[in-house]
Amino acid sequence: MAVTEDPWLAWNDEAPLRAGREEPPDRWYRRRELHLAIGIAVAVLTVIFAGDRAAAGARATLDSRLVQAGAGADAGLVDIESEQLSAVRAVAFTQGVAQALAAHDGPALNRLVTPIQANSTVPMVDVVEPDGKVLLAVRAKGAPAPVASRKGLQALGQALRTAHGVRGGRLSEVVIYRSGPTLLTISAIVLGNKPVGAVLAMTPLADVLGRLSQEVGADLTAYDAVGDPIATSASFTPKRVDSDTAQTLMGGGAIVTRYVYADHREKLGRLVVDHQPDAVLGASLEDDSNVTGRMVSIYTALGILCTVLILAGYWARVVVARRRGRA
Numbered sequence: 099m100a101v102t103e104d105p106w107l108a109w110n111d112e113a114p115l116r117a118g119r120e121e122p123p124d125r126w127y128r129r130r131e132l133h134l135a136i137g138i139a140v141a142v143l144t145v146i147f148a149g150d151r152a153a154a155g156a157r158a159t160l161d162s163r164l165v166q167a168g169a170g171a172d173a174g175l176v177d178i179e180s181e182q183l184s185a186v187r188a189v190a191f192t193q194g195v196a197q198a199l200a201a202h203d204g205p206a207l208n209r210l211v212t213p214i215q216a217n218s219t220v221p222m223v224d225v226v227e228p229d230g231k232v233l234l235a236v237r238a239k240g241a242p243a244p245v246a247s248r249k250g251l252q253a254l255g256q257a258l259r260t261a262h263g264v265r266g267g268r269l270s271e272v273v274i275y276r277s278g279p280t281l282l283t284i285s286a287i288v289l290g291n292k293p294v295g296a297v298l299a300m301t302p303l304a305d306v307l308g309r310l311s312q313e314v315g316a317d318l319t320a321y322d323a324v325g326d327p328i329a330t331s332a333s334f335t336p337k338r339v340d341s342d343t344a345q346t347l348m349g350g351g352a353i354v355t356r357y358v359y360a361d362h363r364e365k366l367g368r369l370v371v372d373h374q375p376d377a378v379l380g381a382s383l384e385d386d387s388n389v390t391g392r393m394v395s396i397y398t399a400l401g402i403l404c405t406v407l408i409l410a411g412y413w414a415r416v417v418v419a420r421r422r423g424r425a
């Protein structure tokens with residue numbers, strides 16, 4: 099009679115051998131700690147990268163806006179020059195003005211010139227004799243007070259010398275008066291073939307920048323040839339520009355970017371008056387790109403966290419369901 103081995107006994111005999119075997123150690127690349135660390139590192143880098151890219155994009159948009167503001171300011175300055183040129187031409191070519199100026203007749207000049215100034219946008223009009231004596235000064239409300247003489251004004255001498263030239267002694271430039279920097283347009287007044295004086299149309303440069311600032315939507319600052327700020331529409335005091343940088347910009351150098359005050363970012367270029375660089379022009383706005391970067395980083399971190407929580411919840415439900423199925 100054949101003896102049949104009981105399989106339960108055979109399994110029971112081998113059980114101690116299997117129980118004594120050691121499970122192979124987990125590979126290092128299968129460790130949960132490593133996967134968790136890699137996941138956290140990827141999430142952190144993603145948040146940082148998203149914030150940096152958002153900040154860079156916002157800053158690039160701001161730079162483009164500042165460049166356009168500077169170009170718009172130069173274009174707007176041409177319009178103001180044109181308004182002043184129209185005023186001086188109207189005065190210079192009004193019948194009786196040259197005769198009244200040659201005769202030193204102030205009341206006659208007042209009757210002829212004051213209506214022209216009142217109908218223009220120019221706040222300051224002077225009619226001067228060849229030696230610089232101001233025979234008539236007309237001012238809009240709030241404009242700087244008149245002076246008795248414009249003696250020593252280079253533009254006056256140039257206008258009288260070129261009175262018979264192609265432009266009839268008319269030119270525009272930025273001048274520094276005791277009352278402050280001013281945008282000046284001047285024209286010679288000629289009687290017969292002789293210049294008997296000149297008419298000056300003037301607007302304080304601070305008023306010019308204030309008007310242009312509203313048009314372009316940026317703070318504007320003018321700097322002289324050595325880099326000192328001479329007029330601004332900003333509510334802060336801009337720091338000066340390096341002298342070499344100012345000279346380079348006026349000579350046609352590339353646009354310079356800097357922070358002019360706190361986090362106010364500024365683009366520096368040329369202030370062009372009468373087709374020539376007359377000063378350095380800065381257009382500035384507050385740089386909020388860091389705020390944009392932080393907000394994008396926060397939103398990205400929240401998005402990653404919510405995704406992890408959703409996946410973790412789904413994974414937990416799957417595990418619970420499998421355990422219930424085995425039970």
